[in-house]
Amino acid sequence: MNDDFATAMRRAVRSTRALNVAEATRVIQDALSGRAASDTRLSTPDITLPPPRQRSTPFPVDPDAEVIEQWAKPEAEEPAERIGEVAALRRLRKPLGETVRILHESRLASGAFGSLHGAGLPGTAKQVPEPILPDGAQFPARSFTCPAGSRSYRLYIPASAPDRPRGLVIMLHGCKQDPEDFAAGTGMNAVAETHGLVVAYPRQSGANNASSCWNWFRSADQMRDEGEPAIIAGITKEIMSEFSLDRGRVFVAGLSAGGAMAAVMGETYPDLYSAAGIHSGLAYGSANDVMSAFSAMRGEGGLASSPKRLANRHRLRTIVFQGSADRTVHPSNADRIVAAAIPTGAGCAVQKEPGRSASGRAYTRTIVADPAGRPAVEYWLVDGVGHAWSGGHSAGSYTDPHGPDASSQMVRFFLDGQE
Structure with a gap:
């Protein structure tokens, strides 16, 4: 492992422990693709977990969403209603080596369900004009x-x-x-x-x-x-x-x-x-x-x-x-x-x-x-x-x-x- 990659991995670990998953993922992907750590033009979308109380907001399916750390506080200090959430997060944790492998595989997909040849910019819906409708049709x-x-x-x-x-x-x-x-x-x-x-x-x-x-x-x-x-x-x-x-x-x-x-x-x-x-x-x-x-x-x-x-x-x-x-x-x-x-x-x-x-x-x-x-x-x-x-x-x-x-x-x- 070269010095640049080792440095990137250390930065990724620090960001993950600080619950900044998006930054950790970006650093890993930059290292895998050979980009400098300061190059943020292709940074990944924000995949951080929602605030603890917003339990109705789901975790996004995205190949960049593989590293999930437990909450900073130990389980014993958590309110009772959050113990289940912490346990679920622990089940999703992956070793860093496994995370790197998954991210490497999923970089080619550029999204939870991939991008295609000719499918438009990754991460965005194709911009289409309002359709021309037959006389009498509606599209409200x-x-x-x-x-x-x-x-x-x-x-x-x-x-x-x-x-x-x-x-x-x-x-x-x-x-x-x-x-x-x-x-x-x-x-x-x-x-x-x-x-x-x-x-x-x-x-x-x-x-x-x-x-x-x-x-x-x-x-x-x-x-x-x-x-x-x-x-x-x-x-x-x-x-x-x-x-x-x-x-x-x-x-x-x-x-x-x-x-x-x-x-x-x-x-x-x-x-x-x-x-x-x-x-x-x-x-x-x-x-x-x-x-x-x-x-x-x-x-x-x-x-x-x-x-x-x-x-x-x-x-x-x-x-x-x-x-x-x-x-x-x-x-x-x-x-x-x-x-x-x-x-x-x-x-x-x-x-x-x-x-x-x-x-x-x-x-x-x-x-x-x-x-x-x-x-x-x-x-x-x-x-x-x-x-x-x-x-x-x-x-x-x-x-x-x-x-x-x-x-x-x-x-x-x-x-x-x-x-």
Whole structure:
């Protein structure tokens, strides 16, 4: 170890002990990349823990968030209500050598769910102008508040069915995205216009996650009537009431962290949605904290090898898209989503269909039919696609325009199974 690196490590340790995790992480990354310690042009985002009393503010999922020290005071001096928090933090601690290894691996990802070639600046949603809407269509900004919290959202109301839409799709964006970017990249508004659907795009705020990721990995955000699931469900119910929609015409979909949260919504609110679309996501219960989230994303064992399920829950019809070249969310996670969605009991039929998109991307479409012969699960494994929305538009981030059109296929799957 050279003198400069050793000096950097000592600075990182001092910063960590002072609870300045962001500075410690920056110093380590500078040392790994060979930048001088004073070079702060590529400094990492602030990933420090929230103040102790702000227990509703979640810890952000970010690859730079690997070093977590216990509070400066010993546990015996802590108030009783914080002892649990301290114990949880201790479970997340890593030796410095392990931290360096993880940071070295995750530098290539440049974010909790990575950055892609052509995906725009790391750490930011792609800046997109307001869309040009068909005459009579609307895309208003709204907000929703309930006891679990508040979120804003954009709602696409099609000109083809402004008063009596055929259904509702809840679209949950990925990390470092926002509703406008996600709408532009997926092209879901155009698909919704064709089919007379309303589409809601809830916005995850930087105040609730530094990378604007939905907190799918936190136990508090994996439960019905609590946390982010309660907020998203509240938005869903508000729109259902406004347009007189029943469960058979309501669907939830998402990309990456949004796909993982779509799986959470399908598991915790099976009475609210009739189908789910999960793109480059993870199965419900694959993680319960930051470290297990990284393990699950890498396709490693632990919780991800046997995702938990809530008892006596209806399994939603599910369509899954996954790129075979995804280096951010390992493709094995798609297999776990499919396994969790397959109906129980004997008699399910499996059919595999190879194909190729108009732009030349090869894919394998696997269809699982329930004992009555109705398609219950579809799994599209697309060759050569990374961590990106298949068939998306370059106007948005995290898209691969050459793959089969995930937005059109999801809507087709949703509507084919309407009750």
